[in-house]
Amino acid sequence: MRNRCNARFSESAVRILESKETSVDSATLAARYPFSHWGSSFILSSWGGEELREELLNENVYTKLGKIFSRTRKTALETIPEVDYLYPEDEVSAYIAIMSFLAYSDYPENYKMRLGGHYFSWITRRTVTLLESESQGTIREYYQTDLGLPLVAQGDIVSLSLKDYLAKASKFVSPPKRTLASLPLRRGEIILSKYQAADLAGDLTFAYLAGLLERKIQVARGATNKPAWISSVQTYMKEFLPESTLFDEGVNRPNDPTKYPPCISLFVEQLAKRESIPHFARFAVASFMRQIGVEKDYVVKLFTTASDFRAEMTKYQVSHIYGEIGSHTSYTAPSCDSLKISRLCPIDGYCNPRLKHPVSVYLWKWRLAKGESRRATKAVSSTE
Amino acid sequence: MKEHYDSSVGEVYCPERIELREFGFAFFIGQFRRHMSFKHGRDLHSYIQQTLPKDVYYSVASYRRAAAPMADKGWMEAELPFDLDAEQVLRTDNPLVKDGWISNIYYDEIKRELFKLLDNFIEADFGLTSRDYTIAFSGGRGFHVRITDKVFKELGSQLRRQIVEHVALGHMPEWAPAKRGTIAPFTHDYGWDLRTFSWLKNRVAAQRDRSSPTHLPQRIVSQLATASKPTELCVRRTDRRVLEEYLREAMNNLTVAIDERVTVDLNRLLRAAGSVHGGSGLICKILSKTDLDGFEPLTSAVMNLRSSKRLLVENVPLRVEIKGESLGPSDKGKSIEVNSALAYYVVVRRGARFDIKAI
Structure with a gap:
């Protein structure tokens, strides 16, 4: 209160x-x-x-x-x-x-x-x-x-x-x-x-x-x-x-892996090392990529190094997350709290106490890099 | 399984308005059948006796057309379930726990967490009583709680997620400026603030006993000792950082690591109470809160079997005792005849295999 x-x-x-x-x-x-x-x-x-x-x-x-x-x-x-x-x-x-x-x-x-x-x-x-x-x-x-x-x-x-x-x-x-x-x-x-x-x-x-x-x-x-x-x-x-x-979508930045939040960086790194990551982490990667505007094919490619990679299954699941098939719902990435509850957040606390979503953290890092104003950063966090 | 269900199929619990629930069955050949419904409990029982499923599940939700495909079911309401699973609750990567080898010591730890969930959250915060929820041993690695109160049954996913956050994530105090340049961590005297405050007070008391030293500055310790309620605590701004470390520790101790996906899922299938867990051979058993203290799964939730089986023991990593007979690491390589309940328990975990020569 x-x-x-x-x-x-x-x-x-x-x-x-x-x-x-x-x-x-x-x-x-x-x-x-x-x-x-x-x-x-x-x-x-x-x-x-x-x-x-x-x-x-x-x-x-x-x-x-x-x-x-x-x-x-x-x-x-x-x-x-x-x-x-x-x-x-x-x-x-x-x-x-x-x-x-x-x-x-x-x-x-x-x-x-x-x-x-x-x-x-x-x-x-x-x-x-x-x-x-x-x-x-x-x-x-x-x-x-x-x-x-x-x-x-x-x-x-x-x-x-x-x-x-x-x-x-x-x-x-x-x-x-x-x-x-x-x-x-x-x-x-x-x-x-x-x-x-x-x-x-x-x-x-x-x-x-x-x-x-x-x-x-x-x-x-x-x-x-x-x-x-x-x-x-x-x-x-x-x-x-x-x-x-009227039409400020908020998320419209080029894909820059150096600005991923620690959770997504870790999952992507683990995938690249052919390590097995939980289903929810895979979902987080795909939905995060969708939200920051990454092409679907790029996401499928990320999973090709997974030990249990099956091309058709991965394409199907990523298309589902992108809202192209099934219920046609575009999925959003899980919040920081959801990742914490699932024990998938690799850090104590939050990347930024004001931000509770990986996409907000990504945009915040972009803004930090470009030296944009603090107010702009706050505004984006409130739209997530 | 046949032997058990021949005599005890009546113990499989039939939920109220059974015709509104979706049932699902896993079979030993790997098949899974769902979107099924039964008009009467006796229909369910005879289906189980005829098909001998490995696992029996029913939905937490009630539907207008329970047997229809998902999109056409017509969701009405859903019990609010909590799943306490060993791996999550114990926050362990122990491969034995992952494989389902859980000793009574671990089960006792899970029970402590279950009591925390019931006492601190479901009863103390939500004001529910034992009439408003059911507890069941899952038959495997933990316990299920289903809240059956009408208001909770009508909650959507977003409010269910808030309940998960309340239980599993906790709430860090909000800090507000107080008198003469100090700050107050707590803004009210109830719920999470009270729980965290009480934990801090106990922690400080433990420090006085020197059983658990803390690095809290003496001025905070004295403040905590004299404050009788959370809002009376005011600390220097410079002490915020050190106190926050302890608040995080409080969160870790006071939260209960439930499975978020189960609680927020409005269409979840949960194991039917009274049925056998195909992956362990133990019965998913309904319990009352008072039963919990004396409940030991390997004694109280075993199948009703009289037969015995001869096994070739391969690797049973911890001593398992069921119905007075036991197997353990020292039995490796031996051919031993044991009761069928124990035999099932170790064979499904690949700790032994049936001795074909004996058959």
Whole structure:
């Protein structure tokens, strides 16, 4: 859990914490958490359940969208977001505009999800900062109503049933980033302080929003007419989202064996020495090579020195990993943790504590060699 | 095998809603048949008696159409399995262990790891009780645990992987700045933080007894002695490196090296409890936690055979005793008649062969 001492609050966040309202009205909560039930209630009461209309996208909303997306593109992911919410109307409109824009825009679907991921990172970090200043009752209401997870108060701390958490997490498209091992577990309960509850709510909110966007994209796929205002938002967004940022694949470097991570170097070396290596290590080599863009024939050639090499079988298996046959799934290399669990990682700790994947390590080595900036390195690690 | 199944086929465990499980069978001629299902336990038992398979497996998963090809089965849910195999759990390259020659001392070590899995993780962390899981001796080199709780059965691969990481990899403390330029390794008082903290405290206590010296600076030792919970521990920034060495040692001691592939695989076939492990001749036996202490595979999991066989002993690297008869390194080259359970055990491991002259 992120420690309070770690948090660097922006000035406006500090102002909010200092003001520490004892009872906050639901319109304010709608402004702080526009994706929540408070946001939904606000729409119902102020727009009477009608859809977002173009006239609601006023200058404030456009400014908000611009701020979010320019942050997304620049440094939003590295700092605590400034806690600057506007009026409930603008916040709720901005949220709906962004979700609809992501669902209905002409961008490719994988890009919509990726862009959505940046937005969700931003908004969930803001949510964590804001929730930390809320009362325990408000946090419990958010968990209960929006996340469907009842919290039980035990004095200053709250507890959440692990089974409820797992049942919820298994329904998300991808589970929350916070791993089970990092949770404060006690006999089937997750024991949380207010700050830890806020922090976990951020992870859960991210997973919830990502699932919501995926469903919206599916609905939009079959829709015959998209809302009229989407095109005006898309025109506006071009200023903040240049086309060049859309298709950055991340992995596009020449094959350089000197930059392989130690595990892959070792496996390749063992193969060259005609040593027998485990099946999972062979899988790691082939899937790693696929991810860094190496030709399939080169990979098959790597295995020709294996003591049990059979050309047809190897070609079949490598083609499978490359997604050319079978289920047509292109396999990704196992993570550092998977290799460690299988006792195949040759080093103690990690090549770089920030990087937990062999491909990330490969790209990091490339960047080190080329003297590219630290930020660029971080950015790549976060895409893996 | 025939002799055993003639009298004891009823011991082969039939899972609940057996018709939803996929069964697989390995045969002595090398064939493997899977994608089979049975409507009733008696159908399974008579199939085993008729075909005498070397190994019997059934899926951890339940399917709408268990006998259909993989893509058409219709996955419903899957028990969460843990496989503790000697080679991984003991973290050894010992060729005897690889070949399945496992002494009771090794089995005791694996049992200790199994208790760690049950006590520290399945019960202490996940809050499950003995009603929510089954334990079985695998019949070979270790034990299987299957969690049968509904919520755990519905988990996907990604959350199962998180469970593997929780058990097999652990969690290094997250370190956070604390008061007056110090740093606190632990950010909460439960789960991995509590387990690691307790281990450190015990390690320091052992140092005081001089039974296990450490190189921890005295100031950390005193801090650990006075701290009553993990979050009370704050150390100088300069002490982080030395403490991290001990934290890594804690991870090595506290984790359990389960087989990751088994736990994350939603379609895994696991050996059926009550069936015979064809590679050892021992029975895959369901156990309760209380049975574990007194459980010795070579006594409690042997086939129900009355016959005997004459063997030519070639190389039995350690003394093996089954049903009161034993073979060991000193019997090399001898022709000895032993009970069929012992005979099967050493012959499948190529420690002896049937004495053809006697047959």
